[in-house]
Amino acid sequence: xxxxxxxxxxxxxxxxxxxxxxxxxxxxxxxxxxxxxxxxxxxxxxxxxxxxxxxxxxxxxxxxxxxxxxxxxxxxxxxxxxxxxxxxxxxxxxxxxxxxxxxxxxxxxxxxxxxxxxxxxxxxxxxxxxxxxxxxxxxxxxxxxxxxxxxxxxxxxxxxxxxxxxxxxxxxxxxxxxxxxxxxxxxxxxxxxxxxxxxxxxxxxxxxxxxxxxxxxxxxxxxxxxxxxxxxxxxxxxxxxxxxxxxxxxxxxxxxxxxxxxxxxxxxxxxxxxxxxxxxxxxxxxxxxxxxxxxxxxxxxxxxxxxxxxxxxxxxxxxxxx
Amino acid sequence: xxxxxxxxxxxxxxxxxxxxxxxxxxxxxxxxxxxxxxxxxxxxxxxxxxxxxxxxxxxxxxxxxxxxxxxxxxxxxxxxxxxxxxxxxxxxxxxxxxxxxxxxxxxxxxxxxxxxxxxxxxxxxxxxxxxxxxxxxxxxxxxxxxxxxxxxxxxxxxxxxxxxxxxxxxxxxxxxxxxxxxxxxxxxxxxxxxxxxxxxxxxxxxxxxxxxxxxxxxxxxxxxxxxxxxxxxxxxxxxxxxxxxxxxxxxxxxxxx
Numbered sequence: 001x002x003x004x005x006x007x008x009x010x011x012x013x014x015x016x017x018x019x020x021x022x023x024x025x026x027x028x029x030x031x032x033x034x035x036x037x038x039x040x041x042x043x044x045x046x047x048x049x050x051x052x053x054x055x056x057x058x059x060x061x062x063x064x065x066x067x068x069x070x071x072x073x074x075x076x077x078x079x080x081x082x083x084x085x086x087x088x089x090x091x092x093x094x095x096x097x098x099x100x101x102x103x104x105x106x107x108x109x110x111x112x113x114x115x116x117x118x119x120x121x122x123x124x125x126x127x128x129x130x131x132x133x134x135x136x137x138x139x140x141x142x143x144x145x146x147x148x149x150x151x152x153x154x155x156x157x158x159x160x161x162x163x164x165x166x167x168x169x170x171x172x173x174x175x176x177x178x179x180x181x182x183x184x185x186x187x188x189x190x191x192x193x194x195x196x197x198x199x200x201x202x203x204x205x206x207x208x209x210x211x212x213x214x215x216x217x218x219x220x221x222x223x224x225x226x227x228x229x230x231x232x233x234x235x236x237x238x239x240x241x242x243x244x245x246x247x248x249x250x251x252x253x254x255x256x257x258x259x260x261x262x263x264x265x266x267x268x269x270x271x272x273x274x275x276x277x278x279x280x281x282x283x284x285x286x287x288x289x290x291x292x293x294x295x296x297x298x299x300x301x302x303x304x305x306x307x308x309x310x311x312x313x314x315x316x317x318x319x320x321x322x
Numbered sequence: 323x324x325x326x327x328x329x330x331x332x333x334x335x336x337x338x339x340x341x342x343x344x345x346x347x348x349x350x351x352x353x354x355x356x357x358x359x360x361x362x363x364x365x366x367x368x369x370x371x372x373x374x375x376x377x378x379x380x381x382x383x384x385x386x387x388x389x390x391x392x393x394x395x396x397x398x399x400x401x402x403x404x405x406x407x408x409x410x411x412x413x414x415x416x417x418x419x420x421x422x423x424x425x426x427x428x429x430x431x432x433x434x435x436x437x438x439x440x441x442x443x444x445x446x447x448x449x450x451x452x453x454x455x456x457x458x459x460x461x462x463x464x465x466x467x468x469x470x471x472x473x474x475x476x477x478x479x480x481x482x483x484x485x486x487x488x489x490x491x492x493x494x495x496x497x498x499x500x501x502x503x504x505x506x507x508x509x510x511x512x513x514x515x516x517x518x519x520x521x522x523x524x525x526x527x528x529x530x531x532x533x534x535x536x537x538x539x540x541x542x543x544x545x546x547x548x549x550x551x552x553x554x555x556x557x558x559x560x561x562x563x564x565x566x567x568x569x570x571x572x573x574x575x576x577x578x579x
Contacts (some may be wrong), residue, residue: 102453105417183493211331248502251443259578298552304561308565311565
């Protein structure tokens with residue numbers, strides 16, 4: 001057995017669900033789990049990291065690491081990897097994970113498997129499965145010539161059990177290892193939405209051209225609010241300027257894998273299916289019974305979205321709040 | 323100023339994927355290949371930067387089987403790139419591709435800004451630009467939807483989670499991974515296509531780059547097609563009945579509520 005290093009991400013001092021998935025998967029493998037987390041909020045999540053399976057957590061509590069910078073994060077991850085000597089690194093395929101770990105891998109002269117949806121850890125060995133060609137195939141990723149195997153997992157792919165509050169992790173403080181940065185983060189422009197990002201959302205309500213105009217997204221927002229869902233959109237709707245590009249699901253937007261995807265007024269162009277096809281349960285609501293989205297859907301409703309969506313919102317309200 | 327663009331050729335989204343008999347890849351017979359969609363934004367931004375800086379040149383590079391990938395290089399030339407280099411090699415992974423691109427860019431000299439797409443839609447990995455930046459020992463930013471160059475530094479806007487954006491400044495040389503929204507890629511013009519046909523594409527053998535075999539870090543196996551989905555369950559009745567039925571199914575059958 002060896003060590004698994006988990007890159008733990010947090011938002012304002014709260015450990016992300018995707019990181020909890022990784023900590024628990026690492027703990028289940030029987031390996032020693034070591035976590036790493038950065039920034040002035042690092043201390044806020046060490047308890048939760050321990051409850052979810054890590055026995056040791058490395059922190060760099062420098063406020064200079066509050067926002068992601070590829071250079072400073074690479075330097076710090078590599079410094080901690082050299083200290084901990086893990087055989088496996090797990091991180092989520094979040095915007096930070098996807099940007100950071102290829103650079104870390106290059107510096108450590110090792111391999112990285114990105115955007116994986118299945119993970120099997122057996123001792124020092126890892127097998128990961130990832131969708132290829134927009135989910136039209138699945139490949140097993142095998143590491144070669146890789147002293148450390150780095151796997152980046154999509155969110156919502158691994159089970160999460162209740163945290164065990166009797167378990168704790170020892171905290172190791174590290175100095176900021178970064179020097180002489182050529183990259184400067186000048187400004188962070190807050191997102192329009194306080195909701196979970198599409199790539200992390202467990203439930204997504206998505207709208208297409210069938211909604212007819214931008215104002216009708218309100219209907220989807222109302223449904224999403226009841227479900228605790230994030231709202232997505234198709235390319236056509238984004239290109240029409242109804243919603244921002246950050247909401248686009250599909251080939252040139254985001255790849256999502258929620259438990260539940262509700263597609264409203266979406267016909268199901270192949271580029272859209274590419275982005276949401278690996279959702280666990282898909283509900284399609286469309287007035288055209290021949291829309292290709294129905295071939296991907298688990299449940300289908302042929303009808304008028306303007307009639308059905310408000311009724312669904314009411315039904316969910318009843319079902320979820322009683 | 324030399325502006326480099328690294329592009330990848332990928333199967334068109336609409337193309338049907340079949341698995342190769344050894345399950346390590348796909349059956350390439352009958353595949354329609356195109357330039358990776360995000361790379362079009364990279365080529366366009368490089369062209370715009372060149373046009374705004376007289377005397378500059380756009381060099382487009384691609385690594386892969388020569389006979390095939392020159393097609394995408396010609397597309398980039400037709401869009402307005404000045405020169406093209408093909409790194410001829412088979413079975414390269416993200417690590418060795420990044421190494422090869424970095425080696426060739428270093429050898430070519432004069433790098434200032436290197437554009438790539440933020441990811442390739444075949445493996446969705448988003449790794450070559452960052453690895454290449456590391457091998458070149460230069461800064462990088464990916465998922466870029468706004469780009470500005472003041473002659474010395476670049477300032478970019480990076481799309482992150484929840485619709486947030488980061489404004490990032492980098493010293494040059496730097497690697498920039500293009501996202502949708504950066505620009506509107508131009509179509510190749512007919513004169514552009516004619517000119518591109520006549521261009522000599524510089525050829526470099528991957529095997530001549532002294533990249534060790536141990537720089538192949540990941541290999542694929544057991545590639546399979548997704549399992550058939552059970553047929554859709556269509557709900558009936560009026561809208562109220564459908565809504566009630568759906569909520570019941572999601573709760574009791576699919577168990578996702």
